[in-house]
Amino acid sequence: MISFVNVDLELNKKPIFRNLNLTVQSGELVYIVGKSGSGKTTLLKSLYMEIQPKKGEIQIAGYNSRTIRKRQIPHLRRKLGIVFQDFRLLEDRNVYDNLAFVLKVTGTKEKLIKEKIAHALQSVGLEHAAKQMPMNLSGGEQQRVAIARAIVREPLVILADEPTGNLDPDTSIEILEYLKRINQKGITTLIGTHDYELVRHSPSRTLQISDMTLAESCLIESETGYRPARATDIKTAAEAM
Numbered sequence: 001m002i003s004f005v006n007v008d009l010e011l012n013k014k015p016i017f018r019n020l021n022l023t024v025q026s027g028e029l030v031y032i033v034g035k036s037g038s039g040k041t042t043l044l045k046s047l048y049m050e051i052q053p054k055k056g057e058i059q060i061a062g063y064n065s066r067t068i069r070k071r072q073i074p075h076l077r078r079k080l081g082i083v084f085q086d087f088r089l090l091e092d093r094n095v096y097d098n099l100a101f102v103l104k105v106t107g108t109k110e111k112l113i114k115e116k117i118a119h120a121l122q123s124v125g126l127e128h129a130a131k132q133m134p135m136n137l138s139g140g141e142q143q144r145v146a147i148a149r150a151i152v153r154e155p156l157v158i159l160a161d162e163p164t165g166n167l168d169p170d171t172s173i174e175i176l177e178y179l180k181r182i183n184q185k186g187i188t189t190l191i192g193t194h195d196y197e198l199v200r201h202s203p204s205r206t207l208q209i210s211d212m213t214l215a216e217s218c219l220i221e222s223e224t225g226y227r228p229a230r231a232t233d234i235k236t237a238a239e240a241m
């Protein structure tokens with residue numbers, strides 16, 4: 001479903017990833033963790049081809065970064081559901097119209113639009129909110145609308161970039177639960193986050209960004225809460241045995 005082969009990513013000539021190799025199978029739920037500025041957003045942007053690799057190739061949903069044409073990028077993005085930290089809803093349209101907008105672009109018929117929106121809103125427990133304006137909803141509800149918008153086109157992959165970054169801890173867990181339920185329907189889900197409590201709540205494959213690459217990781221408890229294990233932790237554990 002997703003692969004990176006020997007990928008270098010740069011932003012304005014600044015290297016962000018070097019020789020990245022990664023495979024994500026269809027249906028996986030994967031956390032991408034790393035401190036602020038480590039490159040979570042950059043990695044997710046490369047998957048929706050906002051950024052092209054400097055070297056190597058990325059494959060996602062049947063497209064390849066080497067061979068994709070500019071005009072095909074919107075087609076790729078229709079197969080992806082993207083969720084941002086700051087929701088990015090259209091403030092001048094109600095919830096229904098925010099979702100209808102992405103379906104109208106592809107010429108979906110009105111009757112089908114209604115059915116798809118009802119189903120998407122139901123998936124995030126907001127079937128009653130279709131006529132609400134985004135500004136009258138709480139942050140958590142706005143993020144649920146954004147998730148409904150991401151799934152309304154029945155994507156193959158969900159890419160969530162700090163989806164709980166603007167939310168309190170309880171609401172963050174609620175949002176994660178919705179994302180998990182969507183993933184359980186078979187949609188491959190990548191969540192970029194620095195909220196280790198989220199990962200601890202629902203452990204799943206965790207990839208940590210460090211030294212411009214990604215490493216399989218797990219969380220360990222420390223004096224300051226949960227954090228990804230480092231190579232030195234493994235060495236210390238081995239020495240204690």
Ligand SMILES: Nc1ncnc2c1ncn2[C@@H]1O[C@H](COP(=O)(O)OP(=O)(O)OP(=O)(O)O)[C@@H](O)[C@H]1O
Nearest residue numbers: 011012014016034035036037038039040041042043
């Ligand atoms: N346009 C740009 N040109 C050069 N460097 C950039 C540009 N945009 C971001 N960066 C740098 O690239 C690095 C990776 O940024 P990125 O936003 O991917 O990290 P992040 O892990 O998502 O951070 P955060 O958790 O704070 O959102 C950072 O060091 C950032 O300063």
